[in-house]
Amino acid sequence: MTTTPERARQGTLADLAAAIERAAADLALAEEPAGFPAALDGGAPPAEPAVVPAERSGG
């Protein structure tokens, strides 16, 4: 049976949506996208002495 591009696309989207839905089933109500940069910052090791000032120009 041949799969049309449109059917393949719908299948891909359905698979992705199902995976997201399963994983999100137990998400806390308070979870929000802004938790991502906070997770990176919170997981960083203690800062070493800087060699470059924290404030830098754009170029």
Add this chain to the structure above:
Amino acid sequence: MGGRRRPSRRSSRPSDPVADETLAGLAQRIRAREISPVEATQACLARVEAIGPRLHAFVRVDAEEALQTARIREAEVKAGRTRGPLHGVPLAHKDLFVWRARPASCGTAFPEYFRADHDATAVARLEAAGAITLGRLNLSELALGPFGDNAHHGDAETPWRHGHCAGGSSSGSGVAVAAGLVYGALGTDTGGSIRLPAACCGIVGLKPTYGRVSRAGGMPLSWSLDHVGPLARTVRDAAILLGVIAGVDARDATTSARPVPDYVAGLDRPITGLRVGVPDRYYGDGIDAQVQTAVQRATETLRGLGAEVVESPLPDPALLNDLANVIARSESAAVHARIVRESPHALQPAVLSRLEIGFHVRAHDYLQANRLRARAARTFVAEVFARVDVLVAPTIPEPAPALAAVKAGTPDEIVRRMGRFSRLTRPWNALGLPALTVPCGFAADGRPMGFQMIGRPFDEATLLRAGHAYEQTAGWWQRRPPLP
């Protein structure tokens, strides 16, 4: 030392005292006035002219402008002044950055596809540190493709084997550095686009932590997943480049104000006691046997250097790929909606197919993916990095495949092939963690292989230290491609 093989130091081509130099070595010799910036630039331009076209490394060469800058840098050296650690060093960058107020093609058929109000911060910082920019490097169309084929600017080839992929999307960056056309290059990485070409071309590539390097002035593909980073011949060279481009930037609100450490200073510290984790699943599935063996040997080399190697259970990596796909497809479709609507026939069919699907992702799924990403990053860092300092995994599932093979089939078949080739790199974009790929050997037919090390957020220093220790022991970096 656990099955480690010391590679031959013999080069595959006659030795070239300028082209064979590393970035660190060249910069030092320029400071010592052993080589002038003009000599180095002329040597690179000669190689670009001789080799560049057949590898499709460059989109555009700015020879006169580069030589003019080189003459200024040379006069400065003679006057006893240097601008920074890259004084007089020739570089070139992926053609999706705006600099000198010139737009970028972004690998499309349109030379002025992407414009920005300001020059790219990363390029500007490299030039402020003394670098000389030779031109613009080839890439996959719209940075959407892990193989480096490009219908408009030519298919970039790995310099190690004719007719085989350079890896993408920063294909020209990988080729130019590996072929000795420049001493370093910038790339961008949304799902592996720095690490894949680095591995296919036998060089070092670093995707920094999300927020470590400004993306301002570079074409966005997926602003949640895009990273800017260096491709270089050695880990030390990558450390020098990262030290120059890292740091907060008012033009990119996602950059972190966290101080930038001296990445070079810690390189030679031993890795005794470093906890190296080998993932318990996913990263060994369906991997070419030669790649698997090379990564195992690399891990044993790290153990031989004093690292403590342990198996590391990981949260579901497949889910991370799904999150990255939902986010990347939604955002790239939004960013590039205009070209899809107005000029779809100007895009390669597989690129168009990847973009079009993003129009159909539900807002609900996009938002849930972003919420899940926050939880995944927090959980991963807390659980995995409580037990290990660094993870190791293959970068590419097989050595650089043949260009003809990756371009065959329908657009949907090509898109699925793309997903399989980048499945080892994409999860680290979802998590925003730093990932360094380092060459770890060569397949029987001469194609290079690479492995990646992944670290804590903003802990590039540990990755670079471990990568440097491995690289100096294994010695693969000394091999040169079979070029004139």
